[in-house]
Amino acid sequence: MTNKNALFDAFKQTKYQVAGHGPRNIQVLKDALENVDGEQESDMYGNGKIIEDFQDKIANYLGKESTVFFPSGTMAQQIALRIWCDDKGIKKVAYHPLCHMEIHEQDGLKKLHHIEPVLLADKDSVIRLEDVVNMESDVACILLELPQREIGGQLPDYQTLERISAYCRNNGIKIHLDGARLFEILPYYQKSAAEVCELFDSVYISIYKGIGGIAGAILAGEKDFTEKSKVWKRRHGGDLISFYPYIVSADYYFDQHADKMNQYYEEAKELAAFFNECGSVSTKPNIPVSNMFHVHFDMAKEDVVPVLLSVYKETGVGLAGNLQETSDKKCYFEISIGNKYSTIPKETLRKVFQMLDEKVK
Amino acid sequence: MTNKNALFDAFKQTKYQVAGHGPRNIQVLKDALENVDGEQESDMYGNGKIIEDFQDKIANYLGKESTVFFPSGTMAQQIALRIWCDDKGIKKVAYHPLCHMEIHEQDGLKKLHHIEPVLLADKDSVIRLEDVVNMESDVACILLELPQREIGGQLPDYQTLERISAYCRNNGIKIHLDGARLFEILPYYQKSAAEVCELFDSVYISIYKGIGGIAGAILAGEKDFTEKSKVWKRRHGGDLISFYPYIVSADYYFDQHADKMNQYYEEAKELAAFFNECGSVSTKPNIPVSNMFHVHFDMAKEDVVPVLLSVYKETGVGLAGNLQETSDKKCYFEISIGNKYSTIPKETLRKVFQMLDEKVK
Known part of the structure; x- marks a missing residue:
């Protein structure tokens, strides 16, 4: 029996995540401000x-x-x-x-x-x-x-x-x-x-x-x-x-990430292919056309949650913090690739999809 | 002949200002963030x-x-x-x-x-x-x-x-x-x-x-x-x-300033009295009921600007960055007392109002 937020809690404990740039925390703002002159006017x-x-x-x-x-x-x-x-x-x-x-x-x-x-x-x-x-x-x-x-x-x-x-x-x-x-x-x-x-x-x-x-x-x-x-x-x-807290950080992260979209796109295609090799799993689109895609399970949410929990625990890789239910009682989650994906060792990723494939067959 | 922004420019150069908490610059945010844990979630x-x-x-x-x-x-x-x-x-x-x-x-x-x-x-x-x-x-x-x-x-x-x-x-x-x-x-x-x-x-x-x-x-x-x-x-x-850049700073400055309103109110009354002692100058309200009041001149804006410019230059104290014109061709500015007022030496303040009184008589 898992509680309602078990997946979200387990996801937050993982060492690696396949999606995003990292946690949305105050450090994101602190990093953007670090080299900004405090005398600059609002x-x-x-x-x-x-x-x-x-x-x-x-x-x-x-x-x-x-x-x-x-x-x-x-x-x-x-x-x-x-x-x-x-x-x-x-x-x-x-x-x-x-x-x-x-x-x-x-x-x-x-x-x-x-x-x-x-x-x-x-x-x-x-x-x-x-x-x-x-x-x-x-x-x-x-x-x-x-x-x-x-x-x-x-x-x-x-x-x-x-x-x-x-x-x-x-x-x-x-x-x-x-x-x-x-x-x-x-x-x-x-x-x-x-x-x-x-x-x-x-x-x-x-x-x-x-x-x-x-x-x-x-x-x-x-x-x-x-x-x-x-x-x-x-x-x-x-x-x-004053919008400057958002603008300073927008400018800082624009310079860091705007040129990395090709990398994210290539990684999205790679990751989607890993998912599509697993039984009962498919991505939409089948081959991504951006850094994002949806991962659909041909299974009910309550059956997928324990699978993901065990994958997270075993490999330290988080795939999603929550699952959306579809009208036909299946489920999916969304992935948008950012900086985090490339930090996962390939060996660890292989283990993730080996486990996932075994458990959702 | 003074340019359109001469008063604003001169005001920004002053060492002291009678109103406000200080410049609206990025340091305001940096100070608020300094002791905040970067790990705190958005x-x-x-x-x-x-x-x-x-x-x-x-x-x-x-x-x-x-x-x-x-x-x-x-x-x-x-x-x-x-x-x-x-x-x-x-x-x-x-x-x-x-x-x-x-x-x-x-x-x-x-x-x-x-x-x-x-x-x-x-x-x-x-x-x-x-x-x-x-x-x-x-x-x-x-x-x-x-x-x-x-x-x-x-x-x-x-x-x-x-x-x-x-x-x-x-x-x-x-x-x-x-x-x-x-x-x-x-x-x-x-x-x-x-x-x-x-x-x-x-x-x-x-x-x-x-x-x-x-x-x-x-x-x-x-x-x-x-x-x-x-x-x-x-x-x-x-x-x-994410509102946290505003919330972190709101919380920080609330703790710093919410209890200082009595000081600002007393200082507003003191400062308004100084203005009211000068010829051609009056405040609205005559005795402030908060930290704010308006300073009205019984003179045209173009005659007040050079007076203020010379006061700022001579004393290093800024009174206002701009003047509003009234429908009867006189002018006024708004003052809201904050932390800056108490930093002005009393002797300097006395000089400001001596000069102002002499020049607007």
Whole structure:
């Protein structure tokens, strides 16, 4: 009999973890601050060198005219869609059924902005060109999430992206990128961030996924768009007097991790292959297209937990802190590769998957 | 001929400043982190020991059942009023014409929540009992800001507060405290925070006024109320994965400054008296009732700037970094006493006011 948090507790005790950059603890901030001059002045309500320099740096990286730092992607994306809706005078947008706004934001888009979503594509697939072309509603904006996180981080092929973008631009529809994991998809597409962003009128990126910062988001677009977003940021209560704790750490970890996405992508493919060699286990996607994937068990959660517990105990390698149940009473967990994976000795990894294969057969 | 920022630049060069706790720079965060264990885990979307402990500590201090940490007062207060409006089914609230929501938030309350304000009292006065009793509209909630910042930090007498509170409760109107500077008024009222908060159904306090933290706010009330506020916090995009940089510093500076409000209040009265001894200068209020007041000159801004520049240069004491113009072409600045005032040698202060008096006569 294991208690409810047994898996989480055991995971936290493991010496190695396959996912992430390491624990989310205060040392993350301390490390980022260590070589920063204490005399450096705080930003003040969105102004000041510290925030403007970072915004300019990311604008340059994304190839966009202007960017604005936001406390969260939730805030940044609602505001982006609101601006496009107001511009066009239509309070409708289109996005995937498992879009973050649809399932994780307590309906902020509807409750605060009264914007109605049109759901594109089946929830188990990525949005295709025909989903966009066959849409019956007139919408102000289409949001694409790359990769589509809730289905394991799947991606359309690049040509599809280009075609959707061209269709939107030919039809007066704005196209917004949920690029929470934009950095993470560049190795698969073999494109620069600026090349991908060029297909979109507005772009959100997260500071604390692959980049490994503490919190925060960037919204990018033309100056006219970002200036409007600042007004809405104040309305939302997101125009803080000081963002520098997030910005200093965002800048520090951007420099450390932005160039390591290819490594994470290659390691994700390697790790997914290990899982797929085990009986009753499969990954989604089968071959990852970013640093992330989902690990599905063809078994019930209560049968998987003891297996994982024994693997963690025997090998010191943690695979996941919790398991999500699916509608058909099976279970899965999510993996996003960061710095931790490469610290695991290959011999130890082999032992993990040998054990896992034996126990889930 | 002085350039636009000459006063601000000269102020930043001064050795002493009469207001505040010191520069808003990264050292503020470094100091707060110095003795914090790096192994301590981050909060996660509003949960975790680090955020819950701080929320409990402040709940206890305020005598409220529950509190929630918010990124900003703008967000916390809009949400408080929205909850009371939804509860009562009336989208109207009453507040002062110079309420923060009315003049500093880009109309977030109206644009996001569609709540209509009823403006109580003349803009140069605090809200009186008769303003509340004679109100013709049916409102869900009344907001009182203590002290009323935009008029120099004025306060109603305590009996008036008690009467307004009793009236609201007898008439089914919720009463919300904009307590951005709640700590700062306790010495004048000779009350505990809990005694003042008992008069209100919901309370917002700021972390970065007298407390001297980096950013953030607390919303307090009964558990049912604060649980609803968490849902709205997520909708606003304010439910960040990690608030610990703000919380660690809030806790650190709360412990340093919360008990010093009586000192700041006494110093504010002393400093205001110095100003009032100078010709053409007067403070609002004449005798401060908190750590803050406004310094008004019966002179035009362009005539005051050179006076201040010479005082700063001669004495090394900075009085203000900028001057606000009034509708009658005079000018004023705001002072909030913090740790810096007591560092100024008395002899130097005397010289400041001797010079000021001579130059503005």
